[in-house]
Structures are given as C-alpha cells and as structure tokens.
Amino acid sequence: MIDIVASGVLFDMDGTLVDSTAIVEGAWGRFGAQHDIAPSTILAFSHGRQTIDTVRHFLPDLDPTEQRRLADELVADEVENTHGIIEIPGAAAFVRRLVEADVPVALVTSAPRDLALNRMRAAGVDVPEAVVTSEDVEHGKPHPDGYVRGAALLGLRAEECVAFEDAPAGLQAAVDSGATTVVVGELEDDVTIGLARVHGFDGIEVSAEDGTFRLRG
Missing domain, CATH: 1.10.150 (DNA polymerase; domain 1)
Incomplete structure (x- = not known):
C-alpha cells in the first residue's frame, strides 16, 4: 500500500516498467x-x-x-533482441495516467539510450520526454547521479520526487538522491527495509493537488 505526495516521478526501466x-x-x-x-x-x-x-x-x-x-x-x-519483452503489470496505463494528470515524469535507466527506447517501445510503455541513460551520467547506479539529473530535467529536486526501483543498486541510488523510494516487486534486501512497496501498477490512483500529486494504492 502506498500514499505518497510528490511533485515528480522517476522510473527505473528494467524490472520496474519493463520485464526483459x-x-x-x-x-x-x-x-x-x-x-x-x-x-x-x-x-x-x-x-x-x-x-x-x-x-x-x-x-x-x-x-x-x-x-x-x-x-x-x-x-x-x-x-x-526485443523478443518476449513485456510491461510490468499496469506500467503502461500508469505512465499514461501520470502524463494525463500533467505529472512530470522521467526515465532513469542504466541502459544505453537505444536499448532503453527499444525496450520501452517493445513493451508498449510510452517513453517520457525526460530520459536519463548511461550516456548521460559520469557515475552509474548505485551512485545517485542519474536520479539527481532526472529530477533536474523536470525542474525539480530529487527530494521532491518519488522514485520506483526494483534492484539493489538502483534502490540505493534513489535513496541516496533523497527521492521518496518505492520498491517494485519481491526484492528483500537491506536497502528495502522501511521502503514502500508495490507489486505492479494496477489500481494506483493519481490525483493532482496544486503543483503536487498524490499516489494511492
């Protein structure tokens, strides 16, 4: 269950929006x-x-x-190779709901740009206007550079955003950036202790509130 108020959303890709x-x-x-x-x-x-x-x-x-x-x-x-790539349950619809609610959204992935765009399209998940890939950062995850940059592309600080992640390195990067961090999936690790968790994106409600938005699910 989540109930989060933020100003922007930062998504990892593999294991978070896309199953490859x-x-x-x-x-x-x-x-x-x-x-x-x-x-x-x-x-x-x-x-x-x-x-x-x-x-x-x-x-x-x-x-x-x-x-x-x-x-x-x-x-x-x-x-x-995009054979068999699918969305994480509810990911495509959730991203669309965010965009329709005018919520700023960024993709923050360790993949190179061509790979990221191919996988998102193969899974049927819309690519956000703001994208941070491996070419865009000096230090990859678990360093927080990517999430800090993703938030900046949205005109925000990472502390104003919620980040969705599934892997230990990415979760550490998101936490260290200051973003409110949500675990996607089943991972149990030291870094997941105390974090909110979702097992997919079906049923997460999005409501806009004066420059911020609220996620409930």
Missing part, C-alpha cells in the same frame, strides 16, 4: 560461459548497473579497451 528477464539472463549467461563465471553470480551483481561496470567488476585485469569492446558487444546484442 529472458534477454538479460541469456546475454549474461553467454558471457559467463565464455569467461567461466557462474551466470547467477553475474546476475546478482549486474541488475540495475551499467554493462561496462559489470564487465569491469568480473574482468578487472582485462585491458580497458577490451572491457569496453565486450560491453559494447553485449549491448549491441540486446538492442536488437
């Missing part, structure tokens, strides 16, 4: 097989983080140019 689990698991599974790393170990770290940060974490001794090449290959493969 099969594609992500397949890509990191192939990477793990090539480098003798258990896919489960990679996925436990990678969720919510930029691809290059994951490659650097697991292959720290690799030449930086080669790290970047591997990351670019992984991303290029995922950009073209």
